[in-house]
Amino acid sequence: MSLVSVDYLLEKAEKEGYAVGAFNCNNMEIVQAIVAAAEAEKSPVIIQASQGAIKYAGLEYIVNLVETAANTVSVPVALHLDHGTSFEQVIKCIRQGFSSVMIDGSQYSLEENIALTNKVLEIARPIGVSVEAELGKIGGTEDDIVVSERDAMFTDPKDAQRFVEETGITSLAIAIGTAHGPYKGKPELDFERLKAIKALTNIPIVLHGSSGVDDDDIRKAISLGVRKVNIDTNIRQAFTKAAKDVFTNNPEEIDPRKVLGPARDAMIEIVREKIRVFGSNGKA
Numbered sequence: 001m002s003l004v005s006v007d008y009l010l011e012k013a014e015k016e017g018y019a020v021g022a023f024n025c026n027n028m029e030i031v032q033a034i035v036a037a038a039e040a041e042k043s044p045v046i047i048q049a050s051q052g053a054i055k056y057a058g059l060e061y062i063v064n065l066v067e068t069a070a071n072t073v074s075v076p077v078a079l080h081l082d083h084g085t086s087f088e089q090v091i092k093c094i095r096q097g098f099s100s101v102m103i104d105g106s107q108y109s110l111e112e113n114i115a116l117t118n119k120v121l122e123i124a125r126p127i128g129v130s131v132e133a134e135l136g137k138i139g140g141t142e143d144d145i146v147v148s149e150r151d152a153m154f155t156d157p158k159d160a161q162r163f164v165e166e167t168g169i170t171s172l173a174i175a176i177g178t179a180h181g182p183y184k185g186k187p188e189l190d191f192e193r194l195k196a197i198k199a200l201t202n203i204p205i206v207l208h209g210s211s212g213v214d215d216d217d218i219r220k221a222i223s224l225g226v227r228k229v230n231i232d233t234n235i236r237q238a239f240t241k242a243a244k245d246v247f248t249n250n251p252e253e254i255d256p257r258k259v260l261g262p263a264r265d266a267m268i269e270i271v272r273e274k275i276r277v278f279g280s281n282g283k284a
């Protein structure tokens, strides 16, 4: 099946009350694991690439790997740019074949973020490429942020309302207490804020930094309107644990296939588990 837009997947998710997993890829085995998991669970899936992933693998490799993967399965697959930070980068990805992009203007003022998002929407909307924006700042768990600063980074529901009114954006990444990377303690999510944002925007909400968040908290966030859940770190952990195990058991191993094969199997398992938590299994 050819690539579909994220909006297409989130519309159904919104109607039926589940979320679609958005899994980060960097290489062939990760792409293969994500589609194999989605196919096994009969689930729609979003494969996303960060700017770091594109720098590592190459833009054409990412697009061709994901298009090939999508063509080998029966479930719908979207290819999404994760945290696009410049207009130029976003346009490059759209030209190359991405079916969806994120423009992350969260480091700018509200007005500048609205203007940048609208500039991207003007190009993307007429050609059916969906756009995700970000409001509030989703940091890294390594950022060592104190509680008072943490609140200031959270998405303001009124700003979210204005943002949606002035852009017509169809999915929005918000900051409610998650962060990228492995958590040191248990993340505390601000569900009241999520409720308020959903009530004032009524569009699919995107949760970043979802690796390491309790399954029950993810389910609760989905019940309150999250429709796209981003997972990267959990895949990295599954990959490296499996690879380390191979070398522990056989320090002399030199065949990359004997390392990457088990790593791919471990990634399939974690992606399948997440898909079931998000409730998108059987929804393809």
Ligand SMILES: O=C(CO)COP(=O)(O)O
Binding pocket: 024, 082, 083, 179, 180, 181, 182, 207, 208, 209, 210, 211, 230, 231, 232, 233, 234
């Ligand atoms: O939000 C993410 C990608 O945009 C992924 O976050 P994690 O690495 O914490 O899963």
Ligand SMILES: O=C[C@H](O)COP(=O)(O)O
Binding pocket: 024, 050, 051, 052, 053, 082, 083, 180, 181, 232, 233
């Ligand atoms: O948003 C962060 C993702 O986990 C991507 O991370 P990365 O920039 O290291 O590829």
Ligand SMILES: [Zn+2]
Binding pocket: 083, 104, 106, 134, 137, 138
């Ligand atoms: Zn951001």
Ligand SMILES: [Zn+2]
Binding pocket: 083, 138, 180, 208, 209, 230
């Ligand atoms: Zn993210």
